[in-house]
Amino acid sequence: MTNLLWLQGGACSGNTMSFLNAEEPTVCDLVTDFGINVLWHPSLGTELGDNVQRLLWDCISGRVSLDVLVFEGSVVNAPNGTGEWNRFANRPMKSWLADLAQVANYVVAVGDCATWGGIPAMEPNPSESQGLQFLKREQGGLLGEEFRSKSGVPVINIPGCPAHPDWITQILVAIATGRIGDITFDELNRPQTFFKSFTQTGCTRNIHFAYKASAAEFGQRKGCLFYDLGCRGPMTHSSCNRILWNRVSSKTRVGMPCLGCTEPEFPFYDLKPGTVFKTQTVMGVPKESPPGVNKIDYVLLSIVSKDVAPGWAEEDFFTV
Numbered sequence: 001m002t003n004l005l006w007l008q009g010g011a012c013s014g015n016t017m018s019f020l021n022a023e024e025p026t027v028c029d030l031v032t033d034f035g036i037n038v039l040w041h042p043s044l045g046t047e048l049g050d051n052v053q054r055l056l057w058d059c060i061s062g063r064v065s066l067d068v069l070v071f072e073g074s075v076v077n078a079p080n081g082t083g084e085w086n087r088f089a090n091r092p093m094k095s096w097l098a099d100l101a102q103v104a105n106y107v108v109a110v111g112d113c114a115t116w117g118g119i120p121a122m123e124p125n126p127s128e129s130q131g132l133q134f135l136k137r138e139q140g141g142l143l144g145e146e147f148r149s150k151s152g153v154p155v156i157n158i159p160g161c162p163a164h165p166d167w168i169t170q171i172l173v174a175i176a177t178g179r180i181g182d183i184t185f186d187e188l189n190r191p192q193t194f195f196k197s198f199t200q201t202g203c204t205r206n207i208h209f210a211y212k213a214s215a216a217e218f219g220q221r222k223g224c225l226f227y228d229l230g231c232r233g234p235m236t237h238s239s240c241n242r243i244l245w246n247r248v249s250s251k252t253r254v255g256m257p258c259l260g261c262t263e264p265e266f267p268f269y270d271l272k273p274g275t276v277f278k279t280q281t282v283m284g285v286p287k288e289s290p291p292g293v294n295k296i297d298y299v300l301l302s303i304v305s306k307d308v309a310p311g312w313a314e315e316d317f318f319t320v
């Protein structure tokens with residue numbers, strides 16, 4: 001049996017919604033097939049008031065063993081580092097987290113807010129939000145750069161706004177079945193299984209990207225969303241086009257540019273207002289080219305690609 005406790009800080013509950021919609025495996029599968037015992041969850045827990053408090057203290061004292069601590073939402077430190085703006089069960093949430101993280105075998109941060117502060121940590125950050133072990137791309141967060149859970153690993157970061165349901169449940173299964181040691185992590189503590197490749201991998205518009213055939217409007221059934229609509233698919237680490245949402249689709253498949261929500265810089269608020277869905281260019285060349293691509297080569301390649309694009313590269317690929 002794997003005891004799991006899920007707490008929520010400065011959050012919109014989007015990751016809980018995502019979690020409850022998981023399909024492979026489902027939340028029920030976690031309980032019935034993988035032996036995960038949900039000690040408490042904000043939407044599923046039946047204990048209230050004193051009983052929740054007692055459970056949390058029992059975990060801290062070791063009376064109840066805590067295998068997995070999952071956190072959703074930002075760590076709120078306001079006002080002035082006290083965390084009083086986010087009280088839970090008679091204490092600042094950050095105090096519970098600091099104590100519980102010391103006794104948990106694994107600590108999992110779900111969603112951008114818990115991983116690196118997310119939207120609440122945008123400047124001017126009035127809630128003094130941060131993630132469990134990062135603030136944006138900077139290591140540290142509430143628990144500090146050196147933090148390791150009892151099993152010897154740092155916080156496992158599953159970013160996204162929200163995180164894909166199956167990323168969450170599959171990592172929990174890996175922990176419950178003892179296979180988490182087989183998974184490698186990147187420098188941001190993201191499991192490479194889901195975050196090694198780019199969103200562009202598996203995108204149905206790749207051929208349009210190659211031939212520089214651009215989509216000019218949202219929802220357009222042809223054309224790549226990179227050249228005019230600011231798609232961050234080539235710069236974002238995620239498996240959204242490999243492990244489809246609701247098992248059927250993804251943003252780019254329906255003509256919505258990738259917003260880069262699995263990267264610490266999301267939501268890219270340094271862009272000028274009104275330019276999020278507009279590719280930033282210098283003399284017609286996108287300011288950000290896909291990683292590893294030399295700018296001059298990119299310009300040359302673009303000219304050639306456009307010239308040799310076959311007629312079908314401009315066709316609506318949903319037409320039958």
Ligand code: SF4
Pocket residue numbers: 199200203204205206207209223224225226231232233234252257258
């Ligand atoms: S739509 Fe986005 S992810 Fe798809 S090919 Fe174009 S840039 Fe890449």
Ligand code: SF4
Pocket residue numbers: 160161199236237238240250251252257258259260261262
């Ligand atoms: S397509 Fe991009 S913005 Fe959308 S969920 Fe995936 S990584 Fe996030």
